[in-house]
Amino acid sequence: MARSLNFQQIQAFKAVMETGTTTRAAQVLNTTQPSISRRLSELRLATGLELFDIYNGRLRPTRESRQLYESVRRHFEGLEKIETAVHVLRKSGTGVLRIGSTPTLAAGLLPDVMAEFTRQNPEVYISLQTFGTAQLRDYLSQGLIDFVLTTGHIENAEVSSTRLLSTQAVCVLPLGHPLARQRSLSLEHLQAHRLVLLDDNDDIMVAMRARLRAGKQHEDTLVETNSSLTICALVAAGVGVGVVNPFVANTFAGQLAVRELRPAIPVDVTLVRSVALAPSMLANRFVELLTRQTLPDPINSNRASDQQSSTMHPPSTPTTP
Structure with a gap:
């Protein structure tokens, strides 16, 4: 009849798997090498599994041993999370x-x-x-x-x-983009441009695509991602035009142009x-x-940045050959 396992046996097994020898495992657990060997023997009897053999004078884990270790490792990861939570609760201060x-x-x-x-x-x-x-x-x-x-x-x-x-979604564009001349943009404006958009798990995209379908309009999506921050970074680099919530657009003030989107797509x-x-x-x-x-207010703050950028870097005038 199999014996019940105990924490000391599991702890010794984990230490041996991670250090490679019973001597190093004993040092990690602040105990003796014979104690580690005894716990491994108890674990073998309790599980009925051959966990190690001797190869060239060293312990070698079996396939069963590696599978057992994966379960043990996940268990200890859970304990570490608990210890972290306890540390947070103990942290000094009133709350x-x-x-x-x-x-x-x-x-x-x-x-x-x-x-x-x-x-x-x-x-x-x-x-x-x-x-x-x-x-x-x-x-x-x-x-x-x-x-x-x-x-x-x-x-x-x-x-x-x-x-x-409550606020509303905005359109983000590279600085100097032709659409940046408009004070507000409609979905029709965006049809002719490559778009960097969120995937269909986002409420903004659900609403936007519903309106495109209702107006029998299409979209030319170049990049789709689950991150508004990624969209703003890509737009600032000139990849395309995006639609995001105003909070993330506000973090990129001065790096891209932000315009109102009509009809409004609510963001709560x-x-x-x-x-x-x-x-x-x-x-x-x-x-x-x-x-x-x-x-x-990313729209007004970014419009001021757009103007400053335009003043500092006026668009070049093409020459006639």
């Missing part, structure tokens, strides 16, 4: 604030709010995790973050969603919280600061 945000909001909306919050609450430790909306939903359901800030939608009976801010910033846990005072304080935040 911990754990924020989950989409990357575009973290880069384009939160910096000023974070700066003001840390000035008012210098003793608070903040963990800011940036992921896509789907992963943020999972983190929230697992209690790993206090709240989520997203421009997407989270439909779940276990969360409550509140619209904090949504606060998502778990209904199973009451919000902390720190979370409420942060959200209050955020709701007082003035929306970025």
Whole structure:
């Protein structure tokens, strides 16, 4: 009958697999080599598996040993995550604030709010995790973050969603692009140009493509990506024309031209919280600061940058041969 495993046996096995010898494993675990050998023997009896043999005087893991190690490694990775969480909870100060945000909001909306919050609450430790909306939903359901800030939608009976801010998508163009002469752009304007767009998992693209279909218009997509930050970087490099939310466009001020898009495609910033846990005072304080935040105005700020760039680098006049 197989015996039950214990933590010391698994720990010794993991150390031997990672160091290659029982002597080094003993040094890592601050114990003796005979102790490691005894635990390996106990593990072999408990599992009924031959985990090592001797080859040229050295331990050699079997195929079963390598497969077992993969399971052990994943288990220890989970323990390391738990230890990290414990460290965060123990960190000095009066509190911990754990924020989950989409990357575009973290880069384009939160910096000023974070700066003001840390000035008012210098003793608070903040963990800011940036992921896509789907992963943020999972983190929230697992209690790993206090709240989520997203421009997407989270439909779940276990969360409550509140619209904090409302704005609209913008068109981003390389500096000096012919369309930059327009104060606002329609979808018709974009048809004749190569586009750098988000994939169909993004709400902006869902709305934009629905309007293109309704108007029997086409799109000439050159690059498709899941990152608005990537779109802005590619547009600034002259790859094409893009459509993004204004928060990420604001982070590229002076590097590209930003214009209104007509008809407007709404972009909402949504606060998502778990209904199973009451919000902390720190979370409420942060959200209050955020709701007082003035929306970025990338269109006007970038138009000024466009003009400055045009003055410094006037377009060249073609010569007649």
